[in-house]
Amino acid sequence: APARAEPQEVLVFAAASLKNALDDINAAWKSESGRSATISYAASSVLAKQIESGAPADLFFSADRDWMDYLAKKDLIRPDSRAELLGNSIVLVAPAGAAKPLDIAPGFPLATALGDGKLAMGSVDSVPAGKYGKAALEKLGVWQSVSAQVAQADNVRAALLLVSRGEAPLGIVYKTDAAADKGVAVVGTFPADTHPPIVYPVALTKTAKEGAADFLAFLKGAKAKSLFEAQGFTVLP
Amino acid sequence: MDWLTLSPDEAAAVRLSLRVATVSTLASLPPALLIAFLLARRRFPGHALLNGLVHLPLVMPPVVTGYLLLLAFGRRGPVGAFLADHLGLVLSFRWTGAALASAVMSFPLVVRAIRLSVEAVDRRLEAAAATLGAPPLLVFLTVTLPLVAPGLLAGAILGFAKSMGEFGATITFVSNIPGETQTLPSAIYALTQVPGGEAGALRLTLVSIAISMAALLASEAIATRLARRLAAA
Amino acid sequence: MDWLTLSPDEAAAVRLSLRVATVSTLASLPPALLIAFLLARRRFPGHALLNGLVHLPLVMPPVVTGYLLLLAFGRRGPVGAFLADHLGLVLSFRWTGAALASAVMSFPLVVRAIRLSVEAVDRRLEAAAATLGAPPLLVFLTVTLPLVAPGLLAGAILGFAKSMGEFGATITFVSNIPGETQTLPSAIYALTQVPGGEAGALRLTLVSIAISMAALLASEAIATRLARRLAAA
Amino acid sequence: MSLQIDIRQRLGAFRLEARFETSARLTALFGRSGSGKTSLVNLLAGLARPDEGRIAMGDAVFVDTSTRRFLPAHRRRVGYVFQDARLFPHLSVRHNLLYGRWFARRRDMAARAGQDEFDRIVELLGIAPLLARRPAGLSGGERQRVAIGRALLSHPRLLLMDEPLAALDEARKAEILPYLERLRDEAAIPILYVSHSVTEVLRLAADMVVLEAGRVVAQGPPAEIMRRLDLLPSAYESESGRDLVVTVEGEEPRYGLTVLALGEARLFVPRLAAAPGASLRLRVRARDVMLALEAPTGISALNVLPATVVGFSPDGASGMELRLDCAGQELLSRITLKSFEALELRVGSPVHAVLKAVSFDRRYGGDLSTEASGEA
Amino acid sequence: MSLQIDIRQRLGAFRLEARFETSARLTALFGRSGSGKTSLVNLLAGLARPDEGRIAMGDAVFVDTSTRRFLPAHRRRVGYVFQDARLFPHLSVRHNLLYGRWFARRRDMAARAGQDEFDRIVELLGIAPLLARRPAGLSGGERQRVAIGRALLSHPRLLLMDEPLAALDEARKAEILPYLERLRDEAAIPILYVSHSVTEVLRLAADMVVLEAGRVVAQGPPAEIMRRLDLLPSAYESESGRDLVVTVEGEEPRYGLTVLALGEARLFVPRLAAAPGASLRLRVRARDVMLALEAPTGISALNVLPATVVGFSPDGASGMELRLDCAGQELLSRITLKSFEALELRVGSPVHAVLKAVSFDRRYGGDLSTEASGEA
Numbered sequence A: 001a002p003a004r005a006e007p008q009e010v011l012v013f014a015a016a017s018l019k020n021a022l023d024d025i026n027a028a029w030k031s032e033s034g035r036s037a038t039i040s041y042a043a044s045s046v047l048a049k050q051i052e053s054g055a056p057a058d059l060f061f062s063a064d065r066d067w068m069d070y071l072a073k074k075d076l077i078r079p080d081s082r083a084e085l086l087g088n089s090i091v092l093v094a095p096a097g098a099a100k101p102l103d104i105a106p107g108f109p110l111a112t113a114l115g116d117g118k119l120a121m122g123s124v125d126s127v128p129a130g131k132y133g134k135a136a137l138e139k140l141g142v143w144q145s146v147s148a149q150v151a152q153a154d155n156v157r158a159a160l161l162l163v164s165r166g167e168a169p170l171g172i173v174y175k176t177d178a179a180a181d182k183g184v185a186v187v188g189t190f191p192a193d194t195h196p197p198i199v200y201p202v203a204l205t206k207t208a209k210e211g212a213a214d215f216l217a218f219l220k221g222a223k224a225k226s227l228f229e230a231q232g233f234t235v236l237p
Numbered sequence B, C: 001m002d003w004l005t006l007s008p009d010e011a012a013a014v015r016l017s018l019r020v021a022t023v024s025t026l027a028s029l030p031p032a033l034l035i036a037f038l039l040a041r042r043r044f045p046g047h048a049l050l051n052g053l054v055h056l057p058l059v060m061p062p063v064v065t066g067y068l069l070l071l072a073f074g075r076r077g078p079v080g081a082f083l084a085d086h087l088g089l090v091l092s093f094r095w096t097g098a099a100l101a102s103a104v105m106s107f108p109l110v111v112r113a114i115r116l117s118v119e120a121v122d123r124r125l126e127a128a129a130a131t132l133g134a135p136p137l138l139v140f141l142t143v144t145l146p147l148v149a150p151g152l153l154a155g156a157i158l159g160f161a162k163s164m165g166e167f168g169a170t171i172t173f174v175s176n177i178p179g180e181t182q183t184l185p186s187a188i189y190a191l192t193q194v195p196g197g198e199a200g201a202l203r204l205t206l207v208s209i210a211i212s213m214a215a216l217l218a219s220e221a222i223a224t225r226l227a228r229r230l231a232a233a
Numbered sequence D, E: 001m002s003l004q005i006d007i008r009q010r011l012g013a014f015r016l017e018a019r020f021e022t023s024a025r026l027t028a029l030f031g032r033s034g035s036g037k038t039s040l041v042n043l044l045a046g047l048a049r050p051d052e053g054r055i056a057m058g059d060a061v062f063v064d065t066s067t068r069r070f071l072p073a074h075r076r077r078v079g080y081v082f083q084d085a086r087l088f089p090h091l092s093v094r095h096n097l098l099y100g101r102w103f104a105r106r107r108d109m110a111a112r113a114g115q116d117e118f119d120r121i122v123e124l125l126g127i128a129p130l131l132a133r134r135p136a137g138l139s140g141g142e143r144q145r146v147a148i149g150r151a152l153l154s155h156p157r158l159l160l161m162d163e164p165l166a167a168l169d170e171a172r173k174a175e176i177l178p179y180l181e182r183l184r185d186e187a188a189i190p191i192l193y194v195s196h197s198v199t200e201v202l203r204l205a206a207d208m209v210v211l212e213a214g215r216v217v218a219q220g221p222p223a224e225i226m227r228r229l230d231l232l233p234s235a236y237e238s239e240s241g242r243d244l245v246v247t248v249e250g251e252e253p254r255y256g257l258t259v260l261a262l263g264e265a266r267l268f269v270p271r272l273a274a275a276p277g278a279s280l281r282l283r284v285r286a287r288d289v290m291l292a293l294e295a296p297t298g299i300s301a302l303n304v305l306p307a308t309v310v311g312f313s314p315d316g317a318s319g320m321e322l323r324l325d326c327a328g329q330e331l332l333s334r335i336t337l338k339s340f341e342a343l344e345l346r347v348g349s350p351v352h353a354v355l356k357a358v359s360f361d362r363r364y365g366g367d368l369s370t371e372a373s374g375e376a
């Protein structure tokens, strides 16, 4: 297998939602340095547990803080290398044709807007976007009125799909996903103070190979910044 | 003891999983029987296509299957719209949709089990029934079907077990609404996604295993009786 | 045409999936045959337990199965450490691990298919072979096994198809490392997780389906020949 | 009702090309193993389709490839006793027996005879103790009896029986045969009966069709067909004897006898359907030939042939087999050593061969050689 | 080599309790359908275990429940021709035939006879054209012949044959029987032969075991056992005739004859294994009794019994059946109507019943009634 043929290649474990951006950045890094990283995309939870059981990953790029904290607690990452690289925001979306702007504010009439439809979100306990969405709705005081109508998808892409297919009249997804899908229109954006900060932490693992730090550095560089932003991410300072 | 007590949501998931698995198993047996029979016995132009179609859910990642189900059976999907308008049968976000997803996912297994049994049926017995005046449908009901019983049973238990574990297509198609579409595997999956959720996931997994093992034991008991009845004659 | 051209990573995923599916299918047939035979023919104290164990991968959500594999066969797991130290066989994060995950996930299907065929074997033929001087092992090899061929074939094709679609346990156990553990379904999954990935996912799904259909057609052709050979005598 | 068959079918390398018509109540289908009997019966039952040809019973056309007609098996109302019993393994013996009857009762009133008939057939076949059992543990003969019962109870309008009694003991056969005779005579259900047993065929059949390698090589009254030995493999002859070539001379209708000429001598045999002048072969079994020095008078044996001893050889511990010349044809006689010495026989001794006419009676046919056995 | 059997086994409601010993080369196992023949043979082959008991052949103990010994089937070296052929459907006829031989060749040198033997058996059974085929399309008789070949080629030291010839035509039987005789006599392989055919049993067997409802009810030389008709269901008698009770008087060793007394008269029959003074029943078939007005002289028939006509009735178109009183016992005679009139017979007419001694010779047994048939 190619990966074993070049053992020095950096192995990155990254949340699947980062695939587009990281693939581009990897290509850029390759043309710049001649080296390339191997990137394994999966759910953050899965990747974290694999690192815990000895996966040869050099770099972990999580979709939320929880799983990074999990590894930190087990002393499996280099705390000094940890950085919160990207930010994102969550938005309320509706199917493209049927979008009526809604002012997202405390007590806003979400239930009315839903009618007897479902509100599509990521799983409110496990999927980061779902957790953020629930926190925001609670903060805004409308969670109680809609909680029975929440359809929880196992990832944010599935939630987005439910809206773009018109199955659900409204959904809560990342701005990055909403922007790329012509089937949905953004109805409103949740204010940043209604939920914990949406960040994508990255860190080297305890067993990271030498080259990994270079890739991490590249991620933090200007070239990467523009590629992240091209996918709609906010690059945190 | 506390460890064993289920929360109301969990209990609901258990009940729902049982219902979904039972309904999807029972509902998939008749079409599976029909298709197994066609595949085993008839050679027709679309044979390979039908055979391929049946196996698709096995070949495609469950997420893709769920996605296709959504496209077809969702409210806006051609079949879903038809069912909703004409039969009042809504599948999306309903436990019925979960049952459909389960049935589709386990369909290849059920069909194959039944097909193997159909192929093992001694056709000379069907010929004998015909000479005794039984028209084809009655030959099927009175001879073929009883002889296919072991395959039906094996198919049913495979389907049931698969339904108890199916999750990818289900959650993609009907998502995860506690009390309506949150089956045991969905609940377990959600727990595995939370740091520290392992204990809960393990607990529900054990519940799921216990249910399936009970079904399995029952099926073995029936199979033993069937085998005794059908002992090579 | 461009749409059909595979990127190097995708081509690697296709090759890998083929390898994983083939190896896992071939490797699981002998133990599946053994266990199917035991389950069908012998009554022993651990019968129900073994039967339950075989069905577990069907019942548990794939993620759980993958997680358990990770715990047992991972580098730090008891079995994994043993295999690595004594046999030099590393499974975690290797394609071999993907094959193991595939084999485990398809095991219930393979065993059941073979078992149904074993149960359909006319034991009077085995008795006849014994009177002709064949000791039990040779009876098995020269009579039982050939008669079980349809079940073996059905099991193999089910296992192969399942391997081509298996994703949950594989990605959880060996992750999704391009060129090493990124099978087609894992690649498809990753594509479904990002905006604009649908086209790529669909494309790979079609590739996967094409491969499986080819295998299916081949198996049907063999099955037809087998059936002609074994036509009720 | 007449049965008309004219079909061609290929089965692997085997070709079945049978054509015959019969209106006998019971027609025997006879022929060596592999001659195509079962294949033919399958075509009649509708379990196989001929490549070409036509099968009809009375007005009912079962199959006719020229008009593309094919009456499916379940609508032919044939009762088929298979060579292999083919009992339904999932049904009790009782339900196996009732299986066909259920369809018959839905069809016609006559079939509603009901319990009586069931009891009678169960009694006849001696399967009452088996009713509650499943076929799995049945012995070979038990299975075959249940299969016969199942076919009989389906109220067929044509009965196909493929070696139905092969696995049964003589005693059981002797119980079932009279029943088949009654069925043939009273119920008027035509029967096509495949059998290797000359006794059964002679006893039951009015017409006989002989198959060889897929073709009909002879058809006619069984006794006569059996007599035309040249049609049948010579190995049917299991006992020593010789064939006499004789000419039909006439009849004695009053006594039901046919008169045959052998040189100067006359032979009397039970009536044959043969025209005067026809030439026939008669089998004369060595053990049926008695010898007398003088032409005996006042005895019941009608046939006394002058002959000359041309040779002899000991046969077993107490026997002697003599070769006789009888109007230029050879005859064998088997007598005891004691008689041989008492009669002081030598080569050249003039003797009289004495044969009873009744040993030729069809009703008493034992096996082929008994049957076609010596006359005159 | 002697075969010792003493077993008990329950099969559902059926109980097999058989005990016998035989050292005959060929032992016939006889009995009605369902009497336990196949069950017993299965025990011998090692396909079933007795609940209790012992089976041994010579020094080899096959099973002994008291010592918990059980020799598995594949080590018993029995060749078993099953009642159902049980060919391997996945193997060609050739490989079915060779299956057992392969194991035999690994075992002993004698089995290496090789191609010759294979060709001979294939030739004998007439299955050469089938060698390349699979069992699926074979006819019933073809299947049975392959099964026989397969068992023979496995070089058994005991041959178990469960109605091996039931599905075969007479011609084929007549080819195979002499081979079985050679096998019995030359190869010295003991054979246990299940058959419903009296002819086969009489011809082949030196010893005969009769089962009824799972128990051995008779054992001995076949001819003798057959004669003890009371042991056998009366329906075995399918032809009219009467039994004469006679006493053994002595022997004429020179002629190989046994002399029997019936009142004043003497009857000569081929030698029987019976002590002087013993009482026997002899079956005399109506068709074997010739009548003469005067005691004939100079004829080969040894047995002439004075008798009186006590009744008659027409029998078919050309026959007459007469009842005779013969030293106080009844005898039947069947003659032609023509003879009846020519002899001017009436009730009360004194006649002489004439019977040939050779019709009693065992070698010529037809069916039971032929066999036990009239003597004197």
Ligand SMILES: Nc1ncnc2c1ncn2[C@@H]1O[C@H](COP(=O)(O)OP(=O)(O)OP(=O)(O)O)[C@@H](O)[C@H]1O
Residues within 6 Å of the ligand: D136, D137, D138, D139, D140, D141, D142, D167, E011, E012, E013, E014, E031, E032, E033, E034, E035, E036, E037, E038, E039, E040, E083
């Ligand atoms: N497993 C079983 N359960 C119940 N009864 C059985 C079982 N096996 C055999 N029997 C009964 O035992 C009796 C003897 O059967 P067996 O097959 O030995 O008869 P057989 O003498 O070979 O008869 P046939 O001449 O008809 O073949 C039969 O009545 C049969 O029904």
Ligand SMILES: Nc1ncnc2c1ncn2[C@@H]1O[C@H](COP(=O)(O)OP(=O)(O)OP(=O)(O)O)[C@@H](O)[C@H]1O
Residues within 6 Å of the ligand: D011, D012, D013, D014, D031, D032, D033, D034, D035, D036, D037, D038, D039, D040, D083, E136, E137, E138, E139, E140, E141, E142, E167
């Ligand atoms: N499907 C087939 N393929 C090839 N040959 C076949 C097929 N079916 C039958 N035959 C051959 O046709 C011939 C006639 O078979 P059939 O069963 O009619 O014989 P049969 O007269 O009933 O003989 P038996 O008395 O042995 O039962 C046999 O030689 C058989 O091998």
Ligand SMILES: [Mg+2]
Residues within 6 Å of the ligand: D037, D038, D039, D083, D162, E139, E140, E141
């Ligand atoms: Mg036949």
Ligand SMILES: [Mg+2]
Residues within 6 Å of the ligand: D139, D140, D141, E037, E038, E039, E083, E162
């Ligand atoms: Mg038997």
